[in-house]
Amino acid sequence: MPGPTEVEALLADVPGLAPYVRRATLLRPKAGRPTALDSHVGGALLWPVDEPWPVCEGPHLTEVRERLSDADRETLRQIDRAVRERRAGRPYPAYELTPEEAELQSLIMDGASTLDAVARERVRWIGVPTAPGVPLVPVLQLHARDVPPLPLPGDTDVLQVLWCPRQHEDLLGQPHYAGWGPAVQVHHRRAAPLTASSPAREHAEDPYLPRPCVLEPLEVPDLPDPEELPAELLAEVEAWAHAHDAEYGRPLSCRAGWKAGGWPSWHATDPAPIGCPDCGARSELLLTVDSGHDPGLDIAGLGEMRLFGCPVDPGHPIQLNLQ
Ligand SMILES: [Zn+2]
Ligand SMILES: [Zn+2]
Structure with missing residues (x-):
């Protein structure tokens, strides 16, 4: 974890970075027993007495398996055998399929997402509506008093995230x-x-059910992903990092973990300018929900769910991005 001094030293030496500093509140969830009155992860939320608990009717992706025909299984066996023979006695080459074999295999796949080579089944994921719906689960509740920079619409002072x-x-x-x-x-x-x-909600070992956690919010300055800096400034920053035996990237920028505000990291895809669907303004990072640690989530292969909000009106729709 970079000391605040390292970021401060960088900012002192590269003053051009100043306009790119954003405030981030690291939420630092720790397993505990939060009440509905607290800012917290998982657990119970403050809820209006007369408001029904929300449900989602999907469509939800469901795994469908199809047994391959005997002819298809035989074709796959022949391909396997041919690959093994080509490979025999040779260290690495010839793992690949010939164009003919690839063509046959893709016919057998028939548009499925994977082929289970052991069970000899086609595996498809298809979207199916779920009636009467799946109850949402609480992910995060934040009081403005605990995260003062949190943008909230009108006279509201609590932000709740469910999924x-x-x-x-x-x-x-x-x-x-x-x-x-x-x-x-x-x-x-x-x-x-x-x-x-x-x-x-009882906690269960489920990648999308967060373990209840209390928060220890900590406000820090956050810096953008290298790809969001102009080339000249990035060169200056990288020269500084080189001179300090560091690298400009995480953890110096785009602070990792659950956080409110700050900068999003673009470690899985190129930076995507996200626009507000209501007014077209460039959306800013509102929240990052992270995998692992005490909440124990696994989102997008131990990745992050990011919520982007509108800087003009925090009541405009939230935009989601997985990374
Ligand atoms: Zn759903
Ligand atoms: Zn907007």
Whole structure:
């Protein structure tokens, strides 16, 4: 973890970076027993008495397996044998299929996402609606008092993130989602009138069910991904990093872990400019939900779910991105 001094030293030596500093609040979730009154991960949320708990009707991706015909299984056996023979006695080459074999295999795949070579089955993931719906699970509740820079619309002072813990693809209105994962819902509330709490949900070993955690928010300056800096400034920053036996990237920039605000890292894809669907303004990182550590999630292959918000009006729709 970089000391604040390292970031400060970089900022002192490269003053051109100053306009790129954003405030981030590292949420630092620690396994615990939060109540609905706290800012926390998982656990119960403050909830209006008369508001039904939300459900998601999908479509949800479900695995469908198809047994291959005897003829297809025989063809695959022949391909296997041919590959083994080509490979015999040779260290590495000839693993690849010939164009003819590749063509045969793709006919057998028939558009499925994978071929289970052991069970000799085609595996497809298809979107199926789920009635009467899957109850959403609480992911995060943040009070403005604990995360002062949090942008909230109107007179609201609580941000709640819930999601459907099933597998989704191509979420409606989410062109930057790009992957498989949970479907997120965000609520803005005023804490004062709320007396009820949502039912606490038993924690289970599920990649999309966060273990209840209390937070230890810490505000830090955050710097952008190298690819979001102009070339000249990046060269200056990299020269500084080189001179200090460091590298410009994480953890010096795009602080990792659960955080509010700050800069998104683009470690899995190229940076994607995300626009607000309502007003077209360039969206900014609102929240990062991370895999691993105490909450124990596994999103997008131990990756991150990022929520981008509109800098003009925090009431405009949230845009999601998996990384
Ligand atoms: Zn769902
Ligand atoms: Zn907007």
